[in-house]
Amino acid sequence: MFKKQKRTASxxxxxxxxxxxxxxxxxxxxxxxxxxxSEHTLKMLFHEGIxxxxxxxxxxxxxxxxxxxTWMSINDIPTAAAGTAIVYRELLEAVITAxxxxxxSLTPTQRTLLSRRNRGKCRLAGAKRxxxxxxxxxxxxxxxxxxxxxxxxxxxxxxxxxxxxxxxLPHLQMAVDEFPNHSNLLRLLEVEREKFSALEGELTxxxxxxxxxxxxxxxxREYTSWRRALELFAGKRGVFPRQEARR
Numbered sequence: 179m180f181k182k183q184k185r186t187a188s189x190x191x192x193x194x195x196x197x198x199x200x201x202x203x204x205x206x207x208x209x210x211x212x213x214x215x216s217e218h219t220l221k222m223l224f225h226e227g228i229x230x231x232x233x234x235x236x237x238x239x240x241x242x243x244x245x246x247x248t249w250m251s252i253n254d255i256p257t258a259a260a261g262t263a264i265v266y267r268e269l270l271e272a273v274i275t276a277x278x279x280x281x282x283s284l285t286p287t288q289r290t291l292l293s294r295r296n297r298g299k300c301r302l303a304g305a306k307r308x309x310x311x312x313x314x315x316x317x318x319x320x321x322x323x324x325x326x327x328x329x330x331x332x333x334x335x336x337x338x339x340x341x342x343x344x345x346x347l348p349h350l351q352m353a354v355d356e357f358p359n360h361s362n363l364l365r366l367l368e369v370e371r372e373k374f375s376a377l378e379g380e381l382t383x384x385x386x387x388x389x390x391x392x393x394x395x396x397x398x399r400e401y402t403s404w405r406r407a408l409e410l411f412a413g414k415r416g417v418f419p420r421q422e423a424r425r
Contacts, residue, residue: 191334192325200338205406206346208319208326209414215318216250219311224257224270237265238272244309246416312420323353329363343406344373346413377403377410 223233237243242265243251251258301408308316329335345353350370357363380403414417 181402189325189329192321193329196322196325197335197338200335200342203342204345205409205414206349207342208322208345208349208352209417211322212319212417213414214313215315216247216311217254219314220247220251220255221257223311224255224261233310234265234268234314235369236307238268239307240309242266242269242309244312245422246420247311248308250416308420316420319349319352320356323349323356327357327360327362327366330365339369343410344370346409347411348413348418374410377407381407 196207196211199210203210242248251262282322307313326335326339330339345348352367353363353366379399384403
């Protein structure tokens with residue numbers, strides 16, 4: 179289902195898409211990329227691959243989809259019904275077995291299994307691996323983050339990034355974690371810090387204009403600063419946190 183993309187030292191197909199995302203979105207461009215990749219992957223999954231045994235095993239090991247991709251399937255993917263019925267019927271078989279085992283533990287002679295000391299040992303459901311769509315999204319995010327860093331000094335990308343709000347903190351943290359030795363990481367952090375300082379100034383101005391003495395002054399970008407601050411820390415709706423496999 180998830181085809182590996184060929185990567186070269188030159189600008190590939192992702193570079194213009196990254197520039198477009200920086201131009202189009204009013205929030206974190208990487209969140210926009212993640213949302214688009216999620217929808218594309220789910221459409222492809224339900225159209226082509228849900229019956230494939232290896233893919234079905236990945237979904238079963240992930241205990242189905244995470245909350246984000248569950249509701250995206252319900253609300254945004256018209257073809258999700260048939261494939262969902264196949265996978266979740268198998269998941270329910272496992273849950274039925276686990277529920278029966280949990281019920282046995284509640285008999286008078288075994289009730290101590292669910293004592294405070296043993297809490298968490300009786301699991302009705304749990305993922306052995308990350309949601310299959312989240313895995314695909316994470317790979318795509320890495321490709322786009324690599325392009326962002328690799329071509330950070332490109333005039334086209336630089337101008338669009340300068341006009342954008344930059345990355346949300348979860349995606350900036352991902353850049354630090356995944357590319358700690360990249361030569362352009364320091365430059366990215368410096369530019370982001372400048373954006374953070376500008377946003378802090380807008381929040382200060384927003385607070386000042388709430389005072390009745392200055393309420394008559396014209397409204398500017400500061401009146402949307404509180405929303406941008408929220409998105410900076412959390413990312414776009416649904417993108418974070420990601421489902422993690424049970425350890």
